[in-house]
Amino acid sequence: MSWEDNVRTVLPYVPGEQPKDGQKVIKLNTNEMPYPPSPKVAEALSHYDANSLRLYPAADVAPLRDAIARYHGKGSDEVFVGVGSDDVLSVAFLTFFNSDKPILFPDITYSFYDVWADVYRIPYEIRPLDEDFHIVKSDYTAPNGGIVIANPNAPTGVSEMDDVRFIEDIVAANPDSVVIVDEAYVDFGGVSALPLTEKYDNVLVVRTFSKSRAFAGMRIGYAMGNSKLIKYMNDVKYSINSYTMNRPAIDLGIAALSDNAYFEKTVSAIIKTRQWTIGELRKRGFKVTESKTNFVFASPEDISAKEMFAKLRERNIYVRWWDKDRIRDWLRISVGTDGEMQTLIDAVDDIMRG
Ligand SMILES: *Cc1c(COP(=O)(O)O)cnc(C)c1O
Numbered sequence: 001m002s003w004e005d006n007v008r009t010v011l012p013y014v015p016g017e018q019p020k021d022g023q024k025v026i027k028l029n030t031n032e033m034p035y036p037p038s039p040k041v042a043e044a045l046s047h048y049d050a051n052s053l054r055l056y057p058a059a060d061v062a063p064l065r066d067a068i069a070r071y072h073g074k075g076s077d078e079v080f081v082g083v084g085s086d087d088v089l090s091v092a093f094l095t096f097f098n099s100d101k102p103i104l105f106p107d108i109t110y111s112f113y114d115v116w117a118d119v120y121r122i123p124y125e126i127r128p129l130d131e132d133f134h135i136v137k138s139d140y141t142a143p144n145g146g147i148v149i150a151n152p153n154a155p156t157g158v159s160e161m162d163d164v165r166f167i168e169d170i171v172a173a174n175p176d177s178v179v180i181v182d183e184a185y186v187d188f189g190g191v192s193a194l195p196l197t198e199k200y201d202n203v204l205v206v207r208t209f210s211k212s213r214a215f216a217g218m219r220i221g222y223a224m225g226n227s228k229l230i231k232y233m234n235d236v237k238y239s240i241n242s243y244t245m246n247r248p249a250i251d252l253g254i255a256a257l258s259d260n261a262y263f264e265k266t267v268s269a270i271i272k273t274r275q276w277t278i279g280e281l282r283k284r285g286f287k288v289t290e291s292k293t294n295f296v297f298a299s300p301e302d303i304s305a306k307e308m309f310a311k312l313r314e315r316n317i318y319v320r321w322w323d324k325d326r327i328r329d330w331l332r333i334s335v336g337t338d339g340e341m342q343t344l345i346d347a348v349d350d351i352m353r354g
Helices: 041-048 048-052 063-073 085-094 112-121 137-141 165-173 225-237 245-255 260-283 305-314 339-351
Strands: 077-083 105-108 124-127 146-150 179-182 203-208 219-222 294-301 331-334
Touching: 041 245, 048 245, 063 077, 063 219, 063 245, 077 085, 077 225, 085 112, 085 146, 085 179, 085 219, 085 225, 105 112, 112 124, 137 165, 165 179, 165 305, 179 245, 179 294, 219 225, 260 294, 260 339, 305 339
Parallel strands: 105 124, 105 146, 146 179, 179 203
Antiparallel strands: 077 219, 203 219, 294 331
């Protein structure tokens, strides 16, 4: 017997590689924005009052929570704010997935879901996506302890909601469990399940500032849903750590949210660059999914994805590759600036020339 027999062991999530400070790479591996956050954020930061840091922040995150609620036309009691959507999703798993029945999610999706299930000892079953990486709706009517779906999905980029009914049918079929819809990428062209939160008390929509608002370093995520769902999440949060959101995050989050013109401009730029990149990769024989996100999911011709990944890395271009069934032939490439994507395409040409 040893203390190690009582350790909560878990195989942790592996984030994308972050280059060392000062190392010059084209970083297309963690879906960060290539553009800075709104200039309003830099402005707020430039006269930030360091003295305010003596004081604890608002435990209920009220100033930012209320700004988010106003932005989406929701009530303050329908919004939960956390330290990135990873924190929000983790609290949601712990709060709502507490059944003996397995929770359900796709085989190819955000690779944090099975890690949270493991660390919280939540039973789960995975449901394979179809050949084109779409969700098979009928898989989600089996008895379950909860459902989590990323829409648009990562790393495939595929969106299920050209038909708004798609998620609604799953939510309606499961009145006895909570359906979490992870909308980390919805701003880049997906269709949101947010209207469903008015009609159903068992759907939770999770968003983040990390991608479309260029705020990955600030760590702001939020969930929206029926006020009962939000209350239960807050009960769990206050049972672990009351002051999750620090003062600068609350203040700068409000500044980021206030600049809609800049938000729309930068998101449109990404969409335009994404479509250009998809076209260029297809011209070179890649299979590429119809992405509704700020990344493309692409499978090269005549060279393995693994080799392409390694050769891009030698040229200081970081993309993401997983040694995992069904997606071993695919690369996930975040959308950078036009210049970065041109450099990527030139590198691909160079690699394919041999
Ligand atoms: C990036 C991402 C998140 C987490 O982002 P945060 O930086 O923690 O807000 C959650 N879900 C998916 C699908 C993501 O790609």
